[in-house]
Amino acid sequence: xxxxxxxxxxxxxxxxxxxxxxxxxxxxxxxxxxxxxxxxxxxxxxxxxxxxxxxxxxxxxxxxxxxxxxxxxxxxxxxxxxxxxxxxxxxxxxxxxxxxxxxxxxxxxxxxxxxxxxxxxxxxxxxxxxxx
Amino acid sequence: xxxxxxxxxxxxxxxxxxxxxxxxxxxxxxxxxxxxxxxxxxxxxxxxxxxxxxxxxxxxxxxxxxxxxxxxx
Numbered sequence: 001x002x003x004x005x006x007x008x009x010x011x012x013x014x015x016x017x018x019x020x021x022x023x024x025x026x027x028x029x030x031x032x033x034x035x036x037x038x039x040x041x042x043x044x045x046x047x048x049x050x051x052x053x054x055x056x057x058x059x060x061x062x063x064x065x066x067x068x069x070x071x072x073x074x075x076x077x078x079x080x081x082x083x084x085x086x087x088x089x090x091x092x093x094x095x096x097x098x099x100x101x102x103x104x105x106x107x108x109x110x111x112x113x114x115x116x117x118x119x120x121x122x123x124x125x126x127x128x129x130x131x132x
Numbered sequence: 133x134x135x136x137x138x139x140x141x142x143x144x145x146x147x148x149x150x151x152x153x154x155x156x157x158x159x160x161x162x163x164x165x166x167x168x169x170x171x172x173x174x175x176x177x178x179x180x181x182x183x184x185x186x187x188x189x190x191x192x193x194x195x196x197x198x199x200x201x202x203x204x205x
Contacts, residue, residue, distance in 0.1 A: 019200070022146055081196035092192045102152040103186060103195065105177040114144035122150055125141065125161065 003048070006069070011045035013068045017061045020083060022107025032056060086112040094119045100126070136182065138175070140164040149174035151181050158182050177203065 001009070018025065025039045034053070041047035049057070058065045082088040090112050094102050102122055106115065135157030143150065143163040148170060150161045160178040162171050177199060181187070186195045 022148070081193045081200070088193060091196075095192045095195075100152055101187060102150050103178075103181045103192075104147055104151075105149040105174050105199075107146040108200075110146040114146050117144045118147050118150060121141075121143070122152065122161065125139070126152070126154070126159070 004045075007045040007048045009071050010048055010068060011043055013070075013072060014042055014057070016072065017057075017063065017068070020107065020109045021061055022109070028057075028060075032060060081108060082106075083109050084112060087115055090115045090119070099123070134158060134182070136160060136179070138162065140171070149178050151178040153187055173203070 017023075018027075025043055026036070028034050028039045029036050038047070038049075038053075042049055054065050054068055057068060061067075080088050082091060087110050091104065091106075094100050094104075094115070097119075100119060100122055102119070104115070104118065106118075137154065137157065137159045139159065139161050141161050141163070142165050143161065148163050148166060152159055158178075160175065162174050162178075164171075166174070180199060180202065181195070186199075189195055
């Protein structure tokens with residue numbers, strides 16, 4: 001793979017992981033103490049990170065280093081929003097529930113237990129709010 | 133547009149906002165632990181669901197994939 005291609009692949013993978021985890025580039029600056037200019041260079045595919053930074057990012061997202069450095073294989077099936085099928089199932093159940101019928105802005109990688117917890121919380125809040 | 137009631141509450145990790153119909157409009161719950169720009173993004177996301185009549189649709193994956201696509205464009 002050419003150097004330019006490596007940079008582009010990394011940039012796309014990094015953007016995908018940020019989206020999956022509901023993060024913004026600025027979160028990398030704050031959480032990992034990486035200069036903004038460095039993150040910007042990665043996102044814009046103008047620079048490729050050193051191996052130490054790839055390891056740091058992989059740990060941060062809880063993924064393999066190759067998830068950042070290797071070209072992703074596109075899934076041709078119908079795209080599912082949530083990456084965890086159990087989360088997707090719970091989100092659909094909450095939406096189908098006539099008492100709640102709720103939609104969320106949640107990270108694609110949200111855990112099913114967090115969505116279930118949110119549904120429980122919404123049920124309780126709905127019962128206490130004057131607007132119902 | 134119907135009435136929109138907004139509440140700021142701590143939501144579980146990874147969930148920025150929830151919106152649901154109520155008897156005279158919609159209620160939006162925004163995670164109070166995020167940054168002000170995150171809250172604004174969450175509020176806009178909720179309003180778009182309302183304006184686009186997403187509550188009349190059926191498939192959550194389709195609704196959220198489309199909402200995310202709009203956010204990124």
